Amino acid sequence: MADMKVYFDNNATTPLHPEVKKEMIAAMEMFGNPSSMHSYGREARANVEDARRKVAGFIGADEREIIFVGSGSEANNTVLSLFVCGTSQCIAGSKMRSTIITTKIEHPCVLETSECLAHRGVRVKYLDVDRYGKIDLDQLAGMLGDDVGLVSVMMANNEIGTLQDIDAISRMVHESGALMHTDAVQAIGKVPVDVRELGVDFLTISAHKIYGPKGVGALFVKKGIPYCPLIRGGHQELGRRAGTENTLGILGLGRAVEMRTLEMPEEEERLLHLKQTLRRGIEERIDDIYFNGHPTDSLASTLNVSFTGVEGEAILLYLDLEGIAVSTGSACASGSLDPSHVLLATGVDAELAHGSIRFSMGRESSMQEVEYVLDVLPPIIQRIRNMSTAYIKGGLHAASR
Amino acid sequence: MLQAGEWAYSETLKEHFMNPKNILQGENTDDFDGVGMEGNLQCGDQMMVVIKVDKEHDVITDCQWKTYGCASAIASTSVLSEMVKGRTLDAAFHISPKEVALELGGLPDHKIHCSVLGDKALRAAINNYYTRNGQEDKVKQEQVKVICQCMSITDHDIEDAVLEGARTYFELQERTKCGTVCGQCKDESEALLEKYKHIHFGA
Numbered sequence: 001m002a003d004m005k006v007y008f009d010n011n012a013t014t015p016l017h018p019e020v021k022k023e024m025i026a027a028m029e030m031f032g033n034p035s036s037m038h039s040y041g042r043e044a045r046a047n048v049e050d051a052r053r054k055v056a057g058f059i060g061a062d063e064r065e066i067i068f069v070g071s072g073s074e075a076n077n078t079v080l081s082l083f084v085c086g087t088s089q090c091i092a093g094s095k096m097r098s099t100i101i102t103t104k105i106e107h108p109c110v111l112e113t114s115e116c117l118a119h120r121g122v123r124v125k126y127l128d129v130d131r132y133g134k135i136d137l138d139q140l141a142g143m144l145g146d147d148v149g150l151v152s153v154m155m156a157n158n159e160i161g162t163l164q165d166i167d168a169i170s171r172m173v174h175e176s177g178a179l180m181h182t183d184a185v186q187a188i189g190k191v192p193v194d195v196r197e198l199g200v201d202f203l204t205i206s207a208h209k210i211y212g213p214k215g216v217g218a219l220f221v222k223k224g225i226p227y228c229p230l231i232r233g234g235h236q237e238l239g240r241r242a243g244t245e246n247t248l249g250i251l252g253l254g255r256a257v258e259m260r261t262l263e264m265p266e267e268e269e270r271l272l273h274l275k276q277t278l279r280r281g282i283e284e285r286i287d288d289i290y291f292n293g294h295p296t297d298s299l300a301s302t303l304n305v306s307f308t309g310v311e312g313e314a315i316l317l318y319l320d321l322e323g324i325a326v327s328t329g330s331a332c333a334s335g336s337l338d339p340s341h342v343l344l345a346t347g348v349d350a351e352l353a354h355g356s357i358r359f360s361m362g363r364e365s366s367m368q369e370v371e372y373v374l375d376v377l378p379p380i381i382q383r384i385r386n387m388s389t390a391y392i393k394g395g396l397h398a399a400s401r
Numbered sequence: 402m403l404q405a406g407e408w409a410y411s412e413t414l415k416e417h418f419m420n421p422k423n424i425l426q427g428e429n430t431d432d433f434d435g436v437g438m439e440g441n442l443q444c445g446d447q448m449m450v451v452i453k454v455d456k457e458h459d460v461i462t463d464c465q466w467k468t469y470g471c472a473s474a475i476a477s478t479s480v481l482s483e484m485v486k487g488r489t490l491d492a493a494f495h496i497s498p499k500e501v502a503l504e505l506g507g508l509p510d511h512k513i514h515c516s517v518l519g520d521k522a523l524r525a526a527i528n529n530y531y532t533r534n535g536q537e538d539k540v541k542q543e544q545v546k547v548i549c550q551c552m553s554i555t556d557h558d559i560e561d562a563v564l565e566g567a568r569t570y571f572e573l574q575e576r577t578k579c580g581t582v583c584g585q586c587k588d589e590s591e592a593l594l595e596k597y598k599h600i601h602f603g604a
Contacts, residue, residue: 309469313471317472321419332470
């Protein structure tokens with residue numbers, strides 16, 4: 001077994017930042033209900049509101065525009081579900097605009113919610129992406145119309161890292177009279193996010209992707225935008241999300257964004273250098289590979305690569321035996337029969353989608369780790385290819401060897 | 402606090418994945434008496450099995466393979482290649498995916514379909530041997546029966562759907578579209594669904 005441990009799966013989740021951990025441990029005995037008027041409650045309330053200020057400040061929002069929720073998935077479900085109120089009592093005029101536009105590369109929590117809404121009478125249109133994962137603004141222009149109520153486009157893709165031009169999309173969406181949501185779970189804390197500059201009406205944040213705790217996220221809802229809670233029955237979060245606040249989690253999220261403010265500016269260049277080294281190293285040492293995602297308009301931390309003739313779960317597990325944690329777009333690792341919907345949407349063929357590996361680095365990633373991966377990966381690919389049917393006489397890739 | 406759990410797979414499977422046995426070295430299959438290949442890269446699984454046969458006794462003396470696929474696919478071909486050595490062609494022909502899974506110490510349900518290609522490739526290799534040696538009469542074609550005439554769905558399609566996770570008639574229809582037009586095959590499809598669930602999952 002390997003001595004070296006390399007965690008290159010930061011898009012899946014991240015370890016707690018030591019400062020976040022410290023603050024959460026110190027607050028562990030805070031148990032009051034923020035809704036209580038006594039001192040216990042006021043202590044909890046003070047900390048929840050402090051975190052709200054920090055999160056709002058981090059994205060250029062007003063505190064009253066931040067709703068704490070249980071996860072990024074919950075935030076996305078909330079936004080999409082705004083538009084299916086059967087009676088249209090909550091959001092005046094929404095019945096007139098019952099079409100939602102989203103993309104084919106969204107997180108499943110958006111895609112599956114969209115499918116569910118389609119069963120409930122909402123019309124859903126899906127934007128295609130090009131080979132780099134970018135949506136086509138002309139196609140969007142063609143889809144927009146007075147029937148469209150909401151457009152939801154993720155800011156950065158979790159699998160391939162491609163960034164979308166949210167500000168340009170927002171302008172088009174608003175000109176057509178629709179509302180704009182972006183799932184910024186992968187973008188936040190990695191690239192600057194300012195809700196006013198982006199011009200969005202809704203924006204989704206999750207804590208555990210930015211070295212905060214799991215089970216907490218935030219939803220930005222622009223002031224004056226019609227809203228209807230997904231979880232009803234309480235006055236918490238100004239009646240916008242019922243349920244006693246996850247005080248410790250919220251406090252952790254507040255500290256996490258504070259640390260991002262401090263560390264983010266220098267980090268991007270460092271990560272970009274690591275990614276370029278990893279990319280070049282893979283290119284030099286392994287043949288028959290394809291990089292997925294946009295070459296420049298992409299997260300500095302994320303590198304997605306496909307290996308011909310090799311199945312991704314096998315790569316993942318051989319890397320795991322060497323202490324390296326990554327993820328794959330292969331169907332086998334997901335429990336479904338189809339490989340990554342994101343890669344397929346970019347036009348990658350099924351075999352290459354099955355053979356894709358995502359490296360996602362983070363604040364703790366080092367050049368030493370990149371070099372270790374570059375040492376370990378080529379023999380693993382070689383080994384799997386040696387037992388692959390793709391390289392036998394008459395096999396699909398035999399000619400290339 | 403608990404430590405990292407074991408893999409989703411058994412120790413035997415892990416061992417066969419870490420140290421696969423009898424991988425065919427190089428590209429050449431000319432030295433073998435029978436060659437069989439199943440699956441394709443687009444679906445994420447492809448397996449090739451090659452055998453050497455003691456022609457006097459119809460016994461498999463060597464079995465090697467190549468596999469494109471996940472850990473379950475690699476390990477199941479590896480374990481299969483060990484299982485067939487010394488068996489007669491007839492006995493080897495009847496090895497079922499369930500036996501392979503058992504030999505591996507069990508497979509998670511959603512991984513069963515990764516292991517079925519190995520024995521299919523083995524049967525193809527055995528048939529290939531018969532054909533090459535002028536024993537076409539022994540070639541056993543897998544019987545295919547069309548169950549749903551409207552959508553042209555065979556018993557094999559239903560078996561595949563079960564291996565891929567279909568457990569109810571509704572799920573079977575979702576996957577195969579069988580019985581979605583006239584519906585006359587419902588009883589027969591349901592009976593096959595139960596049969597394959599029983600064969601592969603003991604349910």
